[in-house]
Amino acid sequence: MPKDEIYRAESADSAPFAFNDAVADVFPDMLQRSIPGYAETIEAIGQLASRHVKPGTQCYDLGCSLAAATLSMRRRIVAPGCRIVAVDSSAAMIERCRQLVARDACNNGVEIDIQHADIRDVEISRASMVVLNYTLQFLPVDDRLVLLQKIAAGMVDGGILVLSEKVADKDPHIESLLIELHHEFKRRNAYSELEISRKRTALENVLIPEPVDVHLDRLQQAGFRHAGPWLCFYNFVSILAVR
Ligand code: GEK
Numbered sequence: 001m002p003k004d005e006i007y008r009a010e011s012a013d014s015a016p017f018a019f020n021d022a023v024a025d026v027f028p029d030m031l032q033r034s035i036p037g038y039a040e041t042i043e044a045i046g047q048l049a050s051r052h053v054k055p056g057t058q059c060y061d062l063g064c065s066l067a068a069a070t071l072s073m074r075r076r077i078v079a080p081g082c083r084i085v086a087v088d089s090s091a092a093m094i095e096r097c098r099q100l101v102a103r104d105a106c107n108n109g110v111e112i113d114i115q116h117a118d119i120r121d122v123e124i125s126r127a128s129m130v131v132l133n134y135t136l137q138f139l140p141v142d143d144r145l146v147l148l149q150k151i152a153a154g155m156v157d158g159g160i161l162v163l164s165e166k167v168a169d170k171d172p173h174i175e176s177l178l179i180e181l182h183h184e185f186k187r188r189n190a191y192s193e194l195e196i197s198r199k200r201t202a203l204e205n206v207l208i209p210e211p212v213d214v215h216l217d218r219l220q221q222a223g224f225r226h227a228g229p230w231l232c233f234y235n236f237v238s239i240l241a242v243r
Helices: 021-034 038-052 068-076 091-103 141-153 172-188 193-203 212-222
Strands: 058-062 083-088 111-116 127-133 155-166 226-233 236-242
Touching: 021 038, 021 091, 038 068, 038 127, 038 155, 038 226, 038 236, 058 068, 068 083, 068 091, 068 127, 083 091, 091 111, 127 141, 141 155, 141 212, 155 212, 172 193, 212 226, 212 236
Parallel strands: 058 083, 058 127, 083 111, 127 155
Antiparallel strands: 155 236, 226 236
16 A cells, blocks of 8 residues: 655645645555544444445445445445445546446445546435545535535435544634644654644645534434434544434
8 A cells, every 4th residue: 555655755745735646646545544443434334334225225425535435335235226326526536446446356236336526516316325434524614514405305214324524622622632632643653743734734724624513413404314423533523314
C-alpha cells in the first residue's frame, strides 16, 4: 500500500485539500492512519448489508472513493436481485475505483454501477441501504438537509443510512481535548507534527464538522424515523438512521 507522504516534503503544497491523483494514490494508507475506527466502520457496513439489504433493492455508496464500502457491502449482501450504485465526483478516485472493482474476486451476482457525478445530482430510488462514509462533511452546510431529504424520499420502508462524520463538540474544552487525542492517534501512526498541522490547514473550510446533535436533528427533519450513533472514537462518529 503506497504510503501517504503528501504533507511531508518541505515543498508540500499549501493549497486547500483536494481529491486529486496524489491523494487517490495513497488514499487507503491515508484513511487507515487518519480516521480512528475506519476499518471497523467498513466491516460494520458489510455486516449491516447482510442484515438489512432487501431483495430487489438498490444500495448507494455516496462519495465512494476507492469503493471500500461498496465492496464490503457486495461481499455480505445475501438478498437476491440487488444492485450497488457507487458515486464520486473525483475523476482520480473514480478511475482507480473502476480498476479495484474490476479486480475484486467476489462474484455473487450483485451488479456495481460506478458513476462519476456529484452526489447532489444523483437520483436515489428503491434504496434499502445508503452509505455516506465521511462524505457529507465535504458538502456546504446549506446543501446537507436537501441531500438527506432526497435520500430519505428514495428509500424503502425500513431502509438504513450509515452516516459517518468527523464531528465538532459544542464544549470548547472537550473539543480541544478530542482534537489533541486525534493528533496523538496520528502521531502514533507515524505522521509528524508538521504533517499534522499542514493537513489541518489544508482541510480548513474544505471539511466542515458539525456537532452530533445537529446531525441527529437534521436526520429527523429529513424524514428518518430513528437515528443514533453506533460508533464514537474521539471526534469521529458513525450514525445509523432508519427510514
Ligand atoms: C470510504 N466513503 O472509503 N459528490 C460526490 N463525491 C464527493 C462530493 C460530492 N459533492 N464531495 C466529496 N466527494 C469513502 C471515503 S472520502 C473521506 C470518503 C475523506 C467525495 C470525494 O471525492 C472523496 O472521494 C469522498 O467524497 C470523501 O468509505 O477523504 O475523509
